[in-house]
Structure formats: C-alpha cells, structure tokens
Amino acid sequence: MSNIKRSFIILILLFFIQSIVYTIFLLPLILTWGASENEINMPLVGDDLAPYTRSTRAISINAPVSEVWKWLIQLGADRGGFFSYAFIEKVLGYDTRDADSIVPKFQEMKVGRIVPGSLDDSKSIMKYNFPVVYVEPGNSFVLKGWGAFVLMKLNTEQTRLIVRTHGRELPSLKSKIGDFFETPLHYIMERRMLMGIKARSEAGSGVQLSSTSDILWFLGVFLSGVGIFLMVLMGRGIQRVLLLAIYGIIWLWPLLIFDPQPIYSMILLFVVAVTIVWLVFKHRLDYNRSNAADSQA
Secondary structure: OOHHHHHHHHHHHHHHHHHHHHHHHHHHHHHOOOOOHHHHHOOOOOHHHOOOEEEEEEEEEOOOHHHHHHHHOOOEOOOOEOOOOHHHHHHOOOOOOOOOOOOHHHOOOOOOOEEEOOOOOOOOOOOOEEEEEEEEOOOEEEEOOOEEEEEEEEEOOEEEEEEEEEOOOOOOHHHHHHHHHHHHHHHHHHHHHHHHHHHHHHHOOOOOOOOHHHHHHHHHHHHHHHHHHHHHHHOOHHHHHHHHHHHHHHHHHHHHHOOOOHHHHHHHHHHHHHHHHHHHHHHHHHHHHHHHHHHHO
16 A cells, blocks of 8 residues: 555544544533523523524633623724634735724714624635624623623623534534534634733733744644644654654644644644654654665565
C-alpha cells in the first residue's frame, strides 16, 4: 500500500474516532456550556418559535443588569459587532464593527429590526440576518434564526447572561452534515461572545481589549492540528496509529473544553512538536540501521 493511501486511511480513521468521542462526550458539554441544570430546563421567551432547543449557554457577569444590557443590545455587525473572534470573522468574510464603548444611538432594540451578520455580505461564507421578534427592554430579546438572549439578576452587582440557541429542521443528509460541522464552530464563536460581553461589562465603557491572547490560542490550536496531520503522513504501524488517535482526541480539549487561553494550546503545540522531532529522529535512525544491515549482508 502506498504512503498516500495509508495516510488517507489513517486520516479517515482518526476523524471517525474523533467524531465518536466528540458526539458522545463533548457535544453534551458544549451545548450546555456554563449553564446550570435549572437554566437548561427552564422555559424562556421564544421557545415556541423553534421546533426544539439546540443549546443553552450562560455566563456570570460581575456587573448590574442595566450595564450588561447596554452592551448586549449593541449586538450586530452594524453596531458593536459580536464581541467574538473578529479575526476569524474577517477570514470567513464577515465585515463587522468592533466597539469597545457604549454608543448612545445604539441603545435601543425594537421588534422588526434586522441584526445583520455582516456590513457587506457579498463576501461572507454564508449570508445571515436575524430579525428581532421579541423585546423586553432591559431584560431580553429574541432573534429569529438564532435564539433568546436573557438577563437574570443575581443581585445588585451580578447578572447571569443566558443564550438559548434555537434548533431547526434538518430534512436532508446534507443539512445534517452541515449542522455537524456548524455546531462546534457556532459554539466557539458564541462562547467567546459571552466572554466578550462579560469582559466589557465588567471593565466599563472605553476599555481597550487586546486580541493577542485570542490569536495565540488560535495559532496554538491550528498549528497543533497541522502537526497532527503531519504525524499522519509520517505514521507507520499500529502503535503510531494509536498515538495519533490519542493526540487527535486530546486536541479537542483545548479547542472545545478548556478555557480558550493560549497556555493550553501552546502546551499541546510543544508536545506535538517534540513528538514530530522524535518521529523524524527515529525514522532516520531506523533508516541508518537498515542501510547498515544491508551493507553487512
């Protein structure tokens, strides 16, 4: 069997193993990230607008409801952006503003308003706009095609922000496959959105937030994935297949489970890099031994 065919089979096997681990163990966690059992099961506004609830995620914010609301209603490409990974949005073709201050003209949310996904969706990988279908000023609103955004007062200085994503019908195999890949991407962006709103609400208007940590985290995850792919191309024997399977599963943790901090992805990147160096060295050593044996023969 050629190296290309062997690598392709290993890659398919690795994806299959990752998919099983993701579906059984990780998917339930990312669908309920940060949410309590009560928040997951409680009825929220807008539940009747979708066939089922896709996810319920939440975060605690050390700021009063009134302060969090000021940031929350600036959601949208034409207002304050989505408080998420702006550099990923740009790569995917989404043109959004990235406000770090409270803008008075954006302090109103009305039913019928369209929350755009991009200022110019001609280059977007997928076009989407979210009509506002329900608003309770200072408390909650519902976006058709996304879900409910709800603020719950814990005390005078603490707030819970809950985002419930609505599910949609998936009539075809193509739509099911699309949803399989879209779900973790949406989670990654929505998790960062919740963290972004929290950071801004707690720091106050005019805060300058650095994206360096986000970029380093992403680079660590991306380069680790590239390294694991290179290991697939280098892999030989059942032991290395098992090693790759383990690395492939571990890679999901800094991507989906651990806090999106660079320390986790960089540690994994270091371990992957060391493993690649070891594999290259071992391959070279085996090659030299083989040549020496042939010379003696």
